[in-house]
Amino acid sequence: MGVVDEEKDAAAEDASSSSSSSSSSFKSALGKVAASALGRALPLLMRARHGAGLVCVRWAEAQAALASFLPAHVVHLDASVDAIDVIERADGSESVRVTFARRDGSAYVPGAGEGLTMMTAGDDAATLHAVHADVLVGADGINSAVRAGVLGDGAPRDNGRVIWRGVVDARDVSDLGSDSSYPEFCPRGATALSASKDSAVGRTTCYMDVSSKDGKLYWAAGCLDAGITEVTPETTTTENTNGRGGYERSRCAATFASYPDVLRCLDATADDALYVSRVLDRPPLFPASSQTEKFAGPVTLLGDAAHPVIPSFGQGANLALEDAVELAVALAPFATVAVDADASSSSSSARNEALKATLRAWETTRLTRTSEAQIASFISGSKSYGEEKLKSAMADAGIDEAALRAHREKFPDANATQEYLISWSPSCGVATTLPELNPKAAMALAMRAASARKCDAEKLSDDVMGRRAACVGVGAAIGAGVFSPSPPPRAAAASVPKPEYETSIVTSTTTYAGDGFRMTLPVGWTTAEQPGVSQSRVALFDASGAKAATIFLEPTASMANKGLASLFADATDFGLKAAGRRNGSLAAARNGSADGVYIAEGTNARGDAPWVEMIAVGCRSGENAKKFNLSQTIRVVSEASVGVGVGSAEVLDGLRAVMESFELTAGASCEASR
Missing domain, CATH: 3.40.1000.10 (Mog1/PsbP, alpha/beta/alpha sandwich)
Structure with missing residues (x-):
């Protein structure tokens, strides 16, 4: 990873003298050499210290890899969380009922069209459209519908920054006449970052090698709203109705006119592959705060739904994966307890209370770490602000001076923060290092999610616990113990009739x-x-x-x-x-x-x-x-x-x-x- 601070912004460079320009060019060249050297050396140092180097992976590829391990029936698309109910059963324990809607507003019926059904005698339409779960995990991103139902803290905060980004073939932006398939500004396996020191424009660039074999390069160029060079329709390069081509391409080109590496990447990016986004985040959730006191029942949040970070420290996906590992480990003991319809009310209620206590302990452990990561990412992403502007931005972001001071005492510089984030090991009290974990325990939890009993509607009381939320938005609700039934009894002899399978696909073909x-x-x-x-x-x-x-x-x-x-x-x-x-x-x-x-x-x-x-x-x-x-x-x-x-x-x-x-x-x- 190479980090270079640019001495001047574009306007200052244009107004500089020729000698100053030569000096700036020399410094820029030295900066690129330094970035290249650091980009090659740091992964080696990280590997020597932590056992693994820096790996940059496109999120789309990581998501596809993870999803590909799941059976098709587990992944449901075009299903937004519509409502969440925490329901009290007759025995005093709690479960979660979630209903979904499609983008067009129609009800989404889990399993419909896939040969699956959850309908049993006496079910009404609301029950049919719902998924009952022992636990609901809201992993539905920064605009989380589950978070809206739990915390009700409104929309995420806009940081007043725009980022243009894309993925290009490294060879298309490599230096002319070079034998390398990667450009000088981002060699193979490297990550190169730069940030302007001018607080008025706040320009940043990022280049990453995100491919193990096919030579793909990720690039991003960001700028504060005040530093964007606006363009008129007459200067727009091409017409494009998706909002990611013509107009935005022209804005990026004008704003980064003196950044040849950005322009080279921009030229190599197709209109429909140019992504433009606002930088959004939320105030950190600190343990034992007024907001976290709202967490109750068998519902929790994971990833950006809980702790979105500014994309300056590369920690968003990492923190989400950490969340998932620690949550699986924390809940693994519950996977060994069979869901028994004949279990006593007292044991069922006690188990439910233990599960909720485990969720609250997991949240406290994770938020202690993720709040530090959120502050660190904000500081890193605000390097160009200047001290006064940073203080104001921190206040707007919900980070008070006491929290900032405590963070800086704990992490005096970026290296200390990076060491803290990289040196993660599970901390939920079950194990201290990954090698000590039993992967079978985590897998057992996933298996239980697929084989647990469907919630017995007759055991539910009519007391819905006032936490209903009309949560509209594209989201993902992940519940442990959802709607697959228990296996039917095995036939004792050849003459015993075939049992009924609620989630069965029956065929008479040969x-x-x-x-x-x-x-x-x-x-x-x-x-x-x-x-x-x-x-x-x-x-x-x-x-x-x-x-x-x-x-x-x-x-x-x-x-x-x-x-x-x-x-x-x-x-x-x-x-x-x-x-x-x-x-x-x-x-x-x-x-x-x-x-x-x-x-x-x-x-x-x-x-x-x-x-x-x-x-x-x-x-x-x-x-x-x-x-x-x-x-x-x-x-x-x-x-x-x-x-x-x-x-x-x-x-x-x-x-x-x-x-x-x-x-x-x-x-x-x-x-x-x-």
């Missing part, structure tokens, strides 16, 4: 097409899907309606893209382990008809109940699956009762036929398409 695989079903056989976050299941029913097998789908930690070979040496190895899990014996093991498939058969310990299992490892469907190597393990596991009773031989033959027909439609490895 081909089942899954995510990256397909198989042929015997005539009359059906499937019922139970989507999950970490693990999804597909129940397989024979022609009589009895459950014959379960298909398990879960992510694969496949070493070096070796697929099934990274899990088992061969089919026999797989069969022996399958027999061991069943406390039975292995009768036969073989490769399937398709590559990358193992099939094993055996009997239970008593030798009176046969079993059959299949396993395969393959790539999931879609471009992101190939890009991020999203391999999955597919297991077909027969029911313990499948080989017992009348017709058992036919069912076993049907399962064998299903497994032999199995094929990977997206490939056994994602590597070839990456």
Whole structure:
């Protein structure tokens, strides 16, 4: 990371003498050399001290990578938070009910059009349109609808600053005649920042290498409203109705006319790729303040919804990711407690109180850190203001002199602040360092969110707790324990009817097409899907309606893209382990008809109940699956009762036929398409 302070603003440079101009050019050249050297050295120093260097990633790519790990049914688009109710159950515990609306104002029904339904007998329209959750996490950005319902503190604050930005091919802005594919002002792997010292204009620039292999460069140029050079329609370069082309391009070009690096990036940015935004933030939320006292019930905020920061210290996404990690760790103990409809009222209420206390403790811990990050970002983003203007801006931002003084005593300079922010480790009381964390605990929480019972409406009292909020705005509400039902009881014998699946997709076709695989079903056989976050299941029913097998789908930690070979040496190895899990014996093991498939058969310990299992490892469907190597393990596991009773031989033959027909439609490895 290189940081350069420009000695003069554009107007001063234009009015300077030739000797002064030469001196300024010399200083500018030295500044670029210094920025380049720092840009190369600091990541190495950070790696030596913290174990990792500075990594700059486009948020769109990071978001796509995270979203690609989730099943499609987890992500809902065009769904804005419409209302939030904290509801008191009959046993005294609380839950959250959230309703959603589309952009056109119509009600959004979760699961509609996806083969999913939450409607049960006695549900009214409001219940159908709602999601019931044990916890509501508002992670819906600076204009958070959840925050509006919890804190009601109005719109975010405008800092009086505009930022023009875009992403370009580094080669398009590299120096003419240079062999490098990156420009001198931002070498490969570097981040270069500059800030004008003139408090009247407050110009800042930022350049970042944001690509690991395809040479992308992020650029941003910001300026205070007072320093913008306005343009007339006659000087607008092109007509563009999206507001990001012609007029804004001309304003940026005029404002940064003496910044050749900015102009080079601007010229390389297409109109529809030029983004213009106001710099917004909110006053810091300090622990034990009048605002944080409004947090109550099983509702909390995360990321920019809780602590938006000025984009000068690069901490917005980092803080949100920290929030998510610490919240997962804090709530992990609750994932081990089953949601039991027969649990006593006292135990349910006590668990609910413990959960709310955990949320309040997590908020206090996080706000202690995030408030410091907000102040640091404001100071860093206001370097060009001058002391008096900074003091006034701090007051406008809700940062009083006492808070500023305490922050400066704790962090005397930017290096101390940076060290504090970079040296993060989970601090929610469960563990002190990441290696001590058990990732299975966090994953268990995600799995519980996908498999918990739907809220029992009959147990809810009519007392809605006065925290209803008509919250309109594009947002994301993330609830743990939302609306997927518990698994139905397993069929005891072949004659037992198929149980009802609330969230099921039932088909009577002879081909089942899954995510990256397909198989042929015997005539009359059906499937019922139970989507999950970490693990999804597909129940397989024979022609009589009895459950014959379960298909398990879960992510694969496949070493070096070796697929099934990274899990088992061969089919026999797989069969022996399958027999061991069943406390039975292995009768036969073989490769399937398709590559990358193992099939094993055996009997239970008593030798009176046969079993059959299949396993395969393959790539999931879609471009992101190939890009991020999203391999999955597919297991077909027969029911313990499948080989017992009348017709058992036919069912076993049907399962064998299903497994032999199995094929990977997206490939056994994602590597070839990456």
